[in-house]
Amino acid sequence: MSWITVIWSMAAGVSLTLAAVNLLVWLRDRDAVANALFSVSAVAAAVFAMQELAVMRAQTPAEFGAILRWMHVSAAMIVIAVVWFTHLYLGAGRRWLAWLITGLRLLVLIPNFVLYPNATFAEIHALNRVSFLGETLSVPMGEMNPWRSLIHLSTVLLCIFVVDAALAARKLGRGRQALLLGASMPIAIVLSATLSGLMVRGILPGPFFALVYLVLVLAMAFELSVDLLRARQVAGELRDSRERMRLAARAADLGLWEWDVVRDEIWSNDVDHTSAGIFGGKRIGLADYLELVHPDDRDRLETTIRRTMAQAWELQVEYRMIGADSTERWIVAWGKVEYGERRQPLRIRGVSVDITARKQLEAEAQRHCSQLARVQRGFVLGQLSSALAHELNQPLGAILRNAEAGEAFLRQDPPDLGEVREILADIQKDDQRAAAVIQRMRSLLQQGELRFEAIAPLELVQQAAALLEAEMGTQHVALGIAVPADLPEIRGDRIHLQQVLVNLLLNSLDAVKTANQGQRQIDVHAAQARVAMVSLVVEDSGTGLDPARLADLFEPLYTTKPDGIGLGLSLCKTIVDAHGGRISAVNRPRGGARVEVLLPVAAGNETA
Structure with missing residues (x-):
């Protein structure tokens, strides 16, 4: 060859x-x-x-x-x-x-x-x-x-x-x-x-x-x-990294998961699904997974996932799962969508954590907050007792006088039934007036969990002002309200938000006591502060706040009143935080204090 x-x-x-x-x-x-x-x-x-x-x-x-x-x-x-x-x-x-x-x-x-x-x-x-x-x-x-x-x-x-x-x-x-x-x-x-x-x-x-x-x-x-x-070297390093990740995920009770959108297969690590919202290595489809979700959260979870893929958002959602032993557990999941060359969703990778213990603590804290709020509302009513007595005495006194007059008309021969009918109508009006006063006090004292609803800011301010109308008149305080009727509705618990405004108005009443009559002024105004937020502001012409103690203003048990218990503004902050809002206080340049409450608008009322 x-x-x-x-x-x-x-x-x-x-x-x-x-x-x-x-x-x-x-x-x-x-x-x-x-x-x-x-x-x-x-x-x-x-x-x-x-x-x-x-x-x-x-x-x-x-x-x-x-x-x-x-x-x-x-x-x-x-x-x-x-x-x-x-x-x-x-x-x-x-x-x-x-x-x-x-x-x-x-x-x-x-x-x-x-x-x-x-x-x-x-x-x-x-x-x-x-x-x-x-x-x-x-x-x-x-x-x-x-x-x-x-x-x-x-x-x-x-x-x-x-x-x-x-x-x-x-x-x-x-x-x-x-x-x-x-x-x-x-x-x-x-x-x-x-x-x-x-x-x-x-x-x-x-x-x-x-x-x-x-x-x-x-x-x-x-x-x-x-x-x-x-x-090959990278594969070895990847195996080591994967093992470290597996150990860390198990130690943190962290669920790792991946949904292959094209094949409709959900993979997860071996953290038990009852504690992290996934299930030990078994591959199932999205419909199978949704069957494990609480019925009340099932549609919301699926809608959130679909919307995340359509709008390229990062997935973040909380929902409840029903375990094999019928126990209910809260899960929070985070995920990110991976897209193909044509922007079609290929897969979602993410993690999930069992937050049942946190939810239980939040519920317990909310119950304590509600109990504290009820106690503080009782303290507020104690402050308003003299004004309430005056407000109730007026309709009750009118009822008594009309009853005496009606009795006199009935003794006449023949009785003047026309006058009696007019007197009975007046008695009915005075009775309704007294009932309204009592109903406002009862609603303020109601105890319960937060019940969120859409509330018009003007209606909320007017209801809080009505509770203090008599006290304002007694102390010769002028109350100015500038709240546009077309503001977006806010999302909140009506009773708790009324309590926040009542507390702020009572603080302003105390602040303007030392001012001369004719100079005692409190103003409440509102506006849309930014996207999806409404600003409620309470201002007064009082003595203002101590600049050195502004940082302590919303701390529990902090008070400047001789007979105060130091819970009013602290409770206001707790309630506002629970609504996803913020509260702040500053001194006005022309004298007096200014407290601003920012609250989120109700769903469907967001404007640019």
Whole structure:
């Protein structure tokens, strides 16, 4: 066996072996397109080596031309595969230039098969016999085909493309890959062009492309092998990281989950679903999962998930689950949507935590807050007792006087029934007036959980002012209300928010006591402060607040009143915080205090 056969067969064998390895890589990971392109180029290089071996042993010009014609197909496959391999592997290179090179190499195949004998030679006159490595080989003698200029142009463009892609990849931080491919490919291309020129001039028996392409294939294979080794190292690090994550998730009772939207499969770690809202490693669909959710929360959870995917939000939702033992547990879940190239949702990854204990503590705190609020409301009514007595005495006194007058009219002979009817109507009006006063006091003393509803700010202010109307009159205090009727409704508990306003108005009443009559002024006004918030402000013309103690104003048991218990403003802050709002207090530049309460608007009332 000659050295020519050994060397070219070895080149083909090495190329096929490397092609098989990278083909297996692509079959296991269909995203590894660069490995698939390398396999194509390596197979084409192996075929080219066998064709080159055959062309060097051709016996006639016709045989030489026919084999060379098919060698152009293999060469085109190698060039096109190398171009797109470079583009994908380096993540750089001008796409339009890659398509231009691809088009030129395919265009060369048209005259290659239409014109005789091929795209390299217009005519092969004869074959000279030369001795090379101990074997007699054929060297072509003939005229060049003009279409060969397209091959030269595509070769120049290929060099430009590879160098440009290497420079761009270097800027992206892929310096080693850019240096190896950016140097080896242009050298191989220039060497191939030189050897091809020597062949057409009758100096070499063949272009020796197989050996040149073998060097190029080895360079590409080296880079892919380094990537495989790096991938194995990363896989090991990923396993370690995953194990650490699993231990941390178990220690924190943290549920990790992923919903494959396309396949409708939910994966989760092995944290039990009764404690974290997922279920030990079992894959189920979204509908199956929703069956485990509390019926009252099921539609809301599904709507939130669908809206998150449609509007590219981050998922954050609280809901209840029913465990296998019928226990009810609160779950909070966070997640993020991953989208495809066409913005279609592919999957949602997230975590979930059991917050049942927190919810129980919040409910207990709310009960304590409600009890404290009831006690404080009783204290407020104690402060208003004299005004309430005065407000009730008026209708009760009128009822007594009308009853005495009615009795006198009935003693007449005959009785004046017309007057009696008018008196009974007056008694009915006074009775309703007294009942309204008592009802307002009863509503203020009601105990219970927060009951949220949509409330008009003007209505809320008027109801609170009505409770203090008598006290304001007794102390000769002017109350100004400037609340637009078209303000968005706020979301809150009517009784608790009334208590906040009553507390603030009582503090203002105390503050203006020392002012001269005619200068005792309290103003309540409201406006939309920002998107989805309404501002309620209570201002007075009193003595103002101690600047040094403003930070302590809303602390429990802090008071400046000799008979105060220090719960009023602290309770106001607790109630406002429970509504998702904020409360603040400052001194007015012209004297007096200004307290602002920010409250969220009710759903469906948000305005820009």
